[in-house]
Amino acid sequence: MLLSYKYRIHPNRRQREALDEMLHWFCQLYNAGLQQRIEAYRRQGVSLTYKAQADELKLLRTEVPELGNYSFSAEQQVLRRLTKTFNAFFGRVKRGAKAGFPRFKASARFHAADFRFGDGLKMKPGRRLSIVGIPGLVKVKWHRDWPPGAACGAAVITRQAGKWSVVFQLDAPVEHSVTGPVTVGLDAGLSALVALSDGALVERPNWTKKAAKGLRKRQRAVSRSRKPNLRSKRRKKATARLAAYSRKTANRRADHLHKLAADIVARYDRIAVEDLTIQGLARSMLAKDVLDAAWGLLMALIADKAERAGKLVVAVDPRGTSQECPCCGAKVEKTLADRVHRCPDCGLVENRDVAAASVIEFRAFGHNKFRPGSGLRTPSGRVAA
Ligand SMILES: [Zn+2]
Known part of the structure; x- marks a missing residue:
């Protein structure tokens, strides 16, 4: 490894x-x-x-x-x-x-x-x-x-x-894990940073917005100092401050994502994720406003930590995961405005991102908490439409 x-x-x-x-x-x-x-x-x-x-x-x-x-x-x-x-x-x-x-x-x-x-x-x-x-x-x-x-x-x-x-x-040699065969699917959420097929939604940390604000402030300082009547020393200083700020926020983000990735890897032994290398994904991801560095970094960290711990990460074809019922497999079309998955065929009602994460889990491991045979199916998870 x-x-x-x-x-x-x-x-x-x-x-x-x-x-x-x-x-x-x-x-x-x-x-x-x-x-x-x-x-x-x-x-x-x-x-x-x-x-x-x-x-x-x-x-x-x-x-x-x-x-x-x-x-x-x-x-x-x-x-x-x-x-x-x-x-x-x-x-x-x-x-x-x-x-x-x-x-x-x-x-x-x-x-x-x-x-x-x-x-x-x-x-x-x-x-x-x-x-x-x-x-x-x-x-x-x-x-x-x-x-x-x-x-x-x-x-x-x-x-x-x-x-x-x-x-x-x-x-370095791999350390093998000793926990049971627990699986999970992960999806990039609409408003959450990540949705887990077990129903958990991890909030998007507010550093995204905060950092953007701080960054703009320092960028303005740099462009102001570009005016010809100002000494370039000042510009240099402003540029250095901007760079230091980007580095600091990058560190803070990485730290946060490291902890999240470690937590997910500690809790699950087999983790299903979207295959980020598949063509055409970028466009659908962009629509979800998640094509940011945070998501890519989180996926990379999970892959790295899982490998270290001797756990399995499976990447599946992500196409159509948000339009499929995790319970019966029916196609359930949604626009980006639809936050809830409502299946007309089987009656499942679920948060759309959790539903997508469950589809991802099914594609990787052949079961999820909604599908018969998983042994984890919860009837209470189903509500009449
Ligand atoms: Zn269904």
């Missing part, structure tokens, strides 16, 4: 400058590679392979001595990242989707470098990092230990609003 463990690092001034410089050169490499790929595509309609580009890297490192200063394998990772972006572009072309060429990146927005652990980035005694091309050893704020038996394969150095971190990709 793969885990990501993130730690703040505290480079000194010289190290910070060197890290900025390194990201600058990695960005140059990314853009040069992209330029080369675009030309190959425009001239011959072909996609260069990763290998073709990686083969040239050795030579490039002698021609551009700055590149030669840094980790060879980290630079290979830059080219791998580019390959991924380009393959995704080709995939979109193939599917006939709106393609859009991969874009050049500004080095101020190039925020991550991937290392092979033990190669370009090493752990030294006292838990300090030695990074090829960076002077001295970089301090790590070691706020938690790796899980027992973990092996580190890769490490990513990131810069976020002027703060530096390292993310270790760990491979």
Whole structure:
């Protein structure tokens, strides 16, 4: 099982400058590679392979001595990242989707470098990092230990609003769960953040609105300071405040969602969710106003925590889940304004999101609390229409 463990690092001034410089050169490499790929595509309609580009890297490192200063394998990772972006572009072309060429990146927005652990980035005694091309050893704020038996394969150095971190990709043995075979279905609710097939609705936390307000305030400060008669120092400050605010709210959200995901995984052993990768979902999700980062993050956290705990997450085709009766399977059409599922066939009356979550549970496990055979059916859940 793969885990990501993130730690703040505290480079000194010289190290910070060197890290900025390194990201600058990695960005140059990314853009040069992209330029080369675009030309190959425009001239011959072909996609260069990763290998073709990686083969040239050795030579490039002698021609551009700055590149030669840094980790060879980290630079290979830059080219791998580019390959991924380009393959995704080709995939979109193939599917006939709106393609859009991969874009050049500004080095101020190039925020991550991937290392092979033990190669370009090493752990030294006292838990300090030695990074090829960076002077001295970089301090790590070691706020938690790796899980027992973990092996580190890769490490990513990131810069976020002027703060530096390292993310270790760990491979750790799975701990198996001991609880019973309890299942649940989850659906993105209309007004709730998530609806559970057992009837629970988890409220959408009010940080969504609050954060939006705070964000707007700080964005206005940035745009005000854009006026030419103001010194750019003020603008810089406003921008830094905006970035710090986004980071703080992001942390708060993540914290909240971590707890929610942990709770759901602790309570259920087999969890059914919508398959978020299915085409066409985005549109229906958008209509529900839930296509926000919170939902995607929650799903990712549940998947991660479930895997860690040896529990099962099953993703099902989400199409039509809100238009189906969880009890008898009849098609029950609803508009977004209909908050209640009322089945004319079997008479089930239920909150629409709980009904959809129950359909999701049924699709994954073949039963839910309304379907005969589940052993959990509650007649009181049924009301005459
Ligand atoms: Zn029905």
